[in-house]
Structures are given as structure tokens and as C-alpha cells.
Amino acid sequence: MFDEKRFNLFLFLFFIALMIPAYWNPLFETTGARYGEISREMLASGNYMEPFYNGIKHFHKPPFTYWINALGLAVFGVNGFGARFFGAVASIIILIYTRKTAFVLTEDREKADASVLILASSILFMVVSRIVATDIYLVMFTIMLQYHLFSHIYIKQRTSHALLIGLYAGLGFMTKGPVIFLFTLLPFFIAKIFDRKHRGVFSLKQIFVILAVFAVVALPWYGYVVSINDGLLEYFLYDQTVERVATDRFNRSKEFYFFFMIFFGTFVPWAFFMLRNYRRTGELKTGWVLYLYILVPFIVFQISTSKLGTYLLPFYPVAAVIAALNTDSRLLRMFSFVLLMLASLALAVIPFIVDYVQPYWYICIPVGIFFVLLTLYTYKTYYKKHFVASFAFIIIAITFSVYCVIPLIGPHMKGYRLITQDIKNFDPEGKYQVLLYKTFAPSVSFYMNELVPMALSRTRETQFQKKEDYADVYIDNIDELQEYLKKHQEVILVTRKKFLYRNFMDVTGYKCSIIDVLGTKKYISFCQSPSIYKQP
Structure with missing residues (x-):
């Protein structure tokens, strides 16, 4: 599907699509504004060890996201472009490692390329790639760790893999705490029950390397801030861990169907291909065990009281690999075509539904009609042989168009x-x-x-x-x-x-x-x- 030149061109165009509206789109309250402002205060104060949120210490998350965002602000200025730049870079790294991981598991270049297009065209990935928050960096470290984990298990056991697993586990821990283990080590240990190759895969030396590198990367910051802030250790262990899982202190409880709605709504149509392909897991070196890297975190989040849609994104790359195994379903392809038509029509009719969009009917209607015609043309000419690429191209273009319109309706958005x-x-x-x-x-x-x-x-x-x-x-x-x-x-x-x-x-x-x-x-x-x- 892609040679290296075309793959690099796709990555470049996807990056441009993420960054063109980045400056003009506001940092949305409260998530984007929170991470953007904490990063700005770090840069302004020079205190990179203690996060401050509008002048008050804020230890809800470790500092990696603030550090990398502060770097973006230092390079590009205090604006939306600077705050979002490295998140977009992380998105490109995720796509690269998704391709590498898919090839390790399938040894099929076409399926590896398809997994990239599937992930890039998933709604949640395209949204989070533009949000100033921790989630995109957690996804990056998750897929990088998974790549080296699967390479170590199924390709060749190397100490370098152990070193990098420890590094990415540490960086993931510095991004969002122990949740990195939920997508990586916990499924790995459960997979040992079912998959012989998951057992005894690391030597004692390699285990020591993983633990040592993780400790060097992840623990010094925690040790430092705990030593100078009384009560912070209990706050980390109880308030930010136990209470997030067991209580509704942070007002994030949702209905039991919430995560099902998020997954099937933001990984559409690929979620249906992923489920359908359980019969083809023999094409994966992991077999059906790869589903554990989706099911384990999903079940834990389902049990947890605190629920946010973005929690699911770190397993989307693995889900994309499974979805790419086979996309030949005529019914699901027709369903996907209907989705594209509805999305295109939505662009055209939204000025008649939302009052504050009405002044921009002269933009929305032509753009919507253009995508309707493009979808019809693509369906007749490319859809049968190049379904994944056709769907991905159109949905990415539609999403890009929406983000380009958002600055026009900025006064009505939740941004300042x-x-x-x-x-x-x-x-x-x-x-x-x-x-x-x-x-x-x-x-x-x-x-x-x-x-x-x-x-x-x-x-x-x-x-x-x-x-x-x-x-x-x-x-x-x-x-x-x-x-x-x-x-x-x-x-x-x-x-x-x-x-x-x-x-x-x-x-x-x-x-x-x-x-x-x-x-x-x-x-x-x-x-x-x-x-x-x-x-x-």
C-alpha cells in the first residue's frame, strides 16, 4: 500500500492537517486550558519540578506533559501552536510505531499500512491529537513499549529491548502514573496464562535492566516532590489512585454503557471489523491473546468509578492492528459509505441547525456538497480496491475542515x-x-x-x-x-x-x-x- 516515500508523505500531510488550525483554535476549557496554563507557568517561573495551576500547586499528574508543552511554548511562543506542537509530533510517532508493531505481529506490509490508516482515521485519535493533555503522550509510550515487548517475545530476545521497555515504562509513568501498566504489563502477565511465548521471556538480567531503568527515569521526581511537600505521598497513593478508581470525587462517574458508546462511536467503523476479525487471529503471532491488550484495560475502566472517553485511546493502536487483518465485509463497507455520506451532509446542513453557524452557510454548504460528491466519486472508482485508504482520506479531510471552521465560531466555543x-x-x-x-x-x-x-x-x-x-x-x-x-x-x-x-x-x-x-x-x-x- 505504501512505499517509504509515500508513507513519509502521508505522515507529513497528516501532521500539517493537525497543525494548520492549531494557532487559531482556542485552548478549550478545562482540559486544554489546564495543561496549557500549567506548562506556561513552568516556563515563566523556571520551576520545572512543582506544577502550578493558576498560582496553586497542582499534583494531579506527573510533569512530563508539562515539560514537553513548556518546550513547545519556549520555541513557538505562548499560543495554541506552541502548546499543541509536540502533541502532533507524538501522533506521528504513534503512527510510525503502530506500523512497526503491526509488521512484527503479522509480517505483512499491507496490513501494517492499513493499521496506520485505520488508527489515523479513528475519531478519538484525531481529536486527542489536537488536545493539549497527557493522553497523546501516554498512547505514544504505550505503543513504543508494546513494540519492543512484542519484538522481544516474537522476534529476538535482546537486552536492548529490556532497556527500552524500562525507559518507556518510566516515561509513561512520568506522564500519567501507573496507568501505563494497565495497557502493557498487566495484559502481559495475564497473557502468560494462555500463551507459552509470553512465559519466561525475560532473563533475570533483563528484568533487572527493566526495573533499574524504570526506577532511574520514573522515581527521582516523585522522591523530590514528596520530600518537600508534607502529605504528598498519601495524596499520590490515595487521593490520585484509590479515590479515582473507587469514588466519584472528581465527578467523572458515567452510565455503564459509556465506554461502549465511546469505543463504537469513535472507532467507527473499525470497531466492527476488529470484533469480526476474531476468527482471523491465527494470522497474528500472538493469536487471540492480543485481544487481552484491549479487554484488560477496558474491563478495569468499566469497573472504575471515574470514566473519561480518552482513557480508552492507548489501546486503539492494537485495536487498529486487529481491524486491519481483514476489511472485506461488504456490509461494513456499505455502512462506512453511509457514515461518510452522513458526515458530509452534516457539514452542509449544520447552518440550519445551529444558530451561530448560520452566518457561515456560504462555507459549510459548499464544503458539505464537495464531500458528498467526493464520497460518491470515491465509492464508484476506488472504494472496492482501496477501501481503507478511501475511507481514511475522506474522514481525515472532513475532520480537518471542521477544525478549520471552529475559529470562525470561536466566540461560542468553550475557550477564551x-x-x-x-x-x-x-x-x-x-x-x-x-x-x-x-x-x-x-x-x-x-x-x-x-x-x-x-x-x-x-x-x-x-x-x-x-x-x-x-x-x-x-x-x-x-x-x-x-x-x-x-x-x-x-x-x-x-x-x-x-x-x-x-x-x-x-x-x-x-x-x-x-x-x-x-x-x-x-x-x-x-x-x-x-x-x-x-x-x-
Whole structure:
């Protein structure tokens, strides 16, 4: 399907498709804004060991994602492009290693190439590749570890494989903690029950190498931050591990069918090919055991109370390998064609459904019609012989088009890039303090490139700091707000709803005039204390 030149061209075009809208698309609240702002604060402060989130220590995740994002901001500036750049690079590495892993397991170049196209065209992968978060890096280290694990088991046992397994396990641990083991070592140990080649595959020397490299990579940071923050060890072991699995402390409980809906909705149509191909697992060196690298994490997440759709993505590369074994089903191909037609038609009709998209009908309708015609043409000419490539090309192009339209409807999106532009236009010299009132939007700090205080907003975890360390940016009650306003007689106020800016005037006695309204929920106001606006 691909020679090396065409494969590299595909990777290049896919990377460009990820990066072209990256600058203009806002960092979406709260996930993208959270990781972007923590990375910005690391870069600004020079403290790369303790993550700070809008001025408060934040130990929900290890620091690898913040480090690599901070590097992107240092190179490309504090903007969406810089925050997303290395996530897109990680996506390309994932595709490369998916191809390598597929070839190890099948020794079939065509199936290896198909697995790349299947993964690249899966909706969840295309979305997460554009999100500023940990997930894409966890997927990267997972598939890199799996490649060396399977190479060690089925190709040749080498100490270099053990070294790299330890390295990628350590880096995965530094990305999202012990969850890296859920996609790699736990299925590996369970597979020992069923697959002879999984047993006794590592010598004592190689096991020592894995553990030593892992310890050197993963543990020093944990040791350092635990040593200087009282109570942090218990926080890691209980709050961020046990409570995430057993309780709904983080408000992430979902219905029992949630992960089924996510998998079949974002790995469509490939999830159906993957299930259908259980009869062809004899073509894999692992046999059916490869399904364990999907089922084990899926079952654990299904049992867990905390549920997010992105949790599933690290097993999508393996799922793509299984789906690529055979894609000849006439019924599923027709189903895929219908999906493409519906997606194309959705682009054309969305201006008639969503009010704030209506002004851009002249873009959406022609683009939708173009994809309808392209899908029909492809179906008649390429679909039968090149189904995987045809579907992948069209769905990737449709997704790219959607992300190019998002900046046009930015005022209505859950992001604050445009608000900060309005603030800078109103106050180009930065004379006034910006204040968020009953609104939690860390992307304002990101795009202002400075800490913006938040008053009467979300409850934060502050147990690792003294009050005076964050008093100016975390205003928790009315008394603290009054103390803050004694120092700031004029402020630029950001709220999410109109009644909140009115509420601010009632509570403080300040007089506010609206600077701008973006969408229907984002208000920017200039507010003055009574001592100023009552002056003769």
C-alpha cells in the first residue's frame, strides 16, 4: 500500500492537517486550558519540578506533559501552536510505531499500512491529537513499549529491548502514573496464562535492566516532590489512585454503557471489523491473546468509578492492528459509505441547525456538497480496491475542515482566546488588573501570559501551600474579594453570564460598563470603585 516515500508523505500531510488550525483554535476549557496554563507557568517561573495551576500547586499528574508543552511554548511562543506542537509530533510517532508493531505481529506490509490508516482515521485519535493533555503522550509510550515487548517475545530476545521497555515504562509513568501498566504489563502477565511465548521471556538480567531503568527515569521526581511537600505521598497513593478508581470525587462517574458508546462511536467503523476479525487471529503471532491488550484495560475502566472517553485511546493502536487483518465485509463497507455520506451532509446542513453557524452557510454548504460528491466519486472508482485508504482520506479531510471552521465560531466555543484579544485592545498598556468573577477559565491566564485572579470560583486544593502564597490569585470569599478590591480600584471583569457581572456590581458597589460580549455567555466589563466614578 505504501512505499517509504509515500508513507513519509502521508505522515507529513497528516501532521500539517493537525497543525494548520492549531494557532487559531482556542485552548478549550478545562482540559486544554489546564495543561496549557500549567506548562506556561513552568516556563515563566523556571520551576520545572512543582506544577502550578493558576498560582496553586497542582499534583494531579506527573510533569512530563508539562515539560514537553513548556518546550513547545519556549520555541513557538505562548499560543495554541506552541502548546499543541509536540502533541502532533507524538501522533506521528504513534503512527510510525503502530506500523512497526503491526509488521512484527503479522509480517505483512499491507496490513501494517492499513493499521496506520485505520488508527489515523479513528475519531478519538484525531481529536486527542489536537488536545493539549497527557493522553497523546501516554498512547505514544504505550505503543513504543508494546513494540519492543512484542519484538522481544516474537522476534529476538535482546537486552536492548529490556532497556527500552524500562525507559518507556518510566516515561509513561512520568506522564500519567501507573496507568501505563494497565495497557502493557498487566495484559502481559495475564497473557502468560494462555500463551507459552509470553512465559519466561525475560532473563533475570533483563528484568533487572527493566526495573533499574524504570526506577532511574520514573522515581527521582516523585522522591523530590514528596520530600518537600508534607502529605504528598498519601495524596499520590490515595487521593490520585484509590479515590479515582473507587469514588466519584472528581465527578467523572458515567452510565455503564459509556465506554461502549465511546469505543463504537469513535472507532467507527473499525470497531466492527476488529470484533469480526476474531476468527482471523491465527494470522497474528500472538493469536487471540492480543485481544487481552484491549479487554484488560477496558474491563478495569468499566469497573472504575471515574470514566473519561480518552482513557480508552492507548489501546486503539492494537485495536487498529486487529481491524486491519481483514476489511472485506461488504456490509461494513456499505455502512462506512453511509457514515461518510452522513458526515458530509452534516457539514452542509449544520447552518440550519445551529444558530451561530448560520452566518457561515456560504462555507459549510459548499464544503458539505464537495464531500458528498467526493464520497460518491470515491465509492464508484476506488472504494472496492482501496477501501481503507478511501475511507481514511475522506474522514481525515472532513475532520480537518471542521477544525478549520471552529475559529470562525470561536466566540461560542468553550475557550477564551478572543476575549484576551479584546482585553488587550481595550488596555494595550496593561494598566488594569483582569479579574474573573465566579468563572473558572485558566486559559485567560494563558493568553494574557500572566496570572489572572479568580474570585468566588471553583474550590481548589491548597493543602501544599500557605495562604499568602496564593492570596492574590485565589479569592475564596466576599471578605477576600473586598480586600483585593482595596488594592484595585479599577478592574477588567470577565464573567460567563450577564447576571454575574450585575451580581458583581451589587456585591461590591462597583460600577461596570460592558466592553464586549462574545457569544451569549462571555462578558468583558470595565469596573470602577465608587471612590472613582463618584468623583465630581
